[in-house]
Amino acid sequence: MTGTHPAPAAVVTGLGRCLPETVVTNDDLSRHLDTDHAWILSRTGIERRRRVAPGTGTGDLAVAAGAAALKSAGREDCDLVLLATTTPDLRCPATAPTVASRLGLGAAAFDLSAVCSGFVYGLTAAAAMITAGTCERALVIGADVYSSIVDPADRGTAVVFGDGAGAVVLERGRRDAPGALLHAELGSDGTGADLITIPADGTHLTMRGREVYTRAVTTMTESARSVARGAGWSTDDIDAFVGHQANLRILASVAKRLGLPPERVVSNIAEVGNTAAASIPLALADAAAAGRIRAGDRVLLTAFGGGLTWGSTALVWPDTEAVCDVRR
Ligand code: UT7
Numbered sequence: 142m143t144g145t146h147p148a149p150a151a152v153v154t155g156l157g158r159c160l161p162e163t164v165v166t167n168d169d170l171s172r173h174l175d176t177d178h179a180w181i182l183s184r185t186g187i188e189r190r191r192r193v194a195p196g197t198g199t200g201d202l203a204v205a206a207g208a209a210a211l212k213s214a215g216r217e218d219c220d221l222v223l224l225a226t227t228t229p230d231l232r233c234p235a236t237a238p239t240v241a242s243r244l245g246l247g248a249a250a251f252d253l254s255a256v257c258s259g260f261v262y263g264l265t266a267a268a269a270m271i272t273a274g275t276c277e278r279a280l281v282i283g284a285d286v287y288s289s290i291v292d293p294a295d296r297g298t299a300v301v302f303g304d305g306a307g308a309v310v311l312e313r314g315r316r317d318a319p320g321a322l323l324h325a326e327l328g329s330d331g332t333g334a335d336l337i338t339i340p341a342d343g344t345h346l347t348m349r350g351r352e353v354y355t356r357a358v359t360t361m362t363e364s365a366r367s368v369a370r371g372a373g374w375s376t377d378d379i380d381a382f383v384g385h386q387a388n389l390r391i392l393a394s395v396a397k398r399l400g401l402p403p404e405r406v407v408s409n410i411a412e413v414g415n416t417a418a419a420s421i422p423l424a425l426a427d428a429a430a431a432g433r434i435r436a437g438d439r440v441l442l443t444a445f446g447g448g449l450t451w452g453s454t455a456l457v458w459p460d461t462e463a464v465c466d467v468r469r
Pocket of ligand 1: 175176177180181184185257296297298300301337349350351352353354357387388391415417445446447
């Protein structure tokens, strides 16, 4: 029998974030780097970013963001912790089990590496596990400490990246519930692997920014359009477009191609820079906290990053209050 019970879905019920306290402005960077505020602002839209204090790592930010998301959902437990990150605390083991233990959770836990697309990949994987019945409730965290892998002398990356973490709680629910993930698509193209990389014999991230930029605009536009269609929306139905916060000009170009007016584009890049896997949940948390996205809004998430990887997710925003947290 079909029709009496709607298909199960994964539903967003909580949202949290964590930003380190230390603020690094464009002027701070200009003191030891051949760059200046005007260049950084006009080329990226970034005014400042956050940086962890020595001794603070991805796991610390992930625990704080995860705790905030659970609090926002009014929950104390979950049976899956999925951490999207490129900067795990250790090469082995994964950071997620430690995060789960520190949160007092006896949950399945694993890291997911899809660079700046990691959070959207993580949401999609966790949603599939929920709808398959593998787990009931998942904490999906995007956390990165790029200050640990960026070369402070490389002006092409040092001005761009910041540290942070964002998290959502996903629960098994109904497809017609606010917060249900309606449609998602993921993609990759490994022929672009060398565009964003840490070589095996290196310690620092390298990025061929201009080439990534061009690929990001076309791929994000196609992905967003395709997922809107899959959700049964026209692009005009999108109330809030939450793209990976890599560059304000990329977001503006994608929005223009989608025919979206600037007021439907969510961006917090001016304040936090590119926070990699944390970028989309941080943008969501900031927008929700500011009332910029409200219950019932049709929200489209689109990510793009190293791999190359990309993905989009469509959902109707739930009545969820973002819980914010800041740590040193
Ligand atoms: O998060 C994963 C996905 N990542 C992205 O999507 C990043 C996409 N790429 C970008 O956002 C941009 O390519 C950057 C912000 C990284 C660079 O901006 P751009 O407008 O593409 O600059 P460019 O690399 O083409 O460089 C243009 C000029 C060069 O000088 P010349 O050769 O024209 O004399 C650079 O040396 O700007 C110079 N430049 C800088 N000047 C001042 C590069 N970085 C800087 C800087 N300050 N920080």
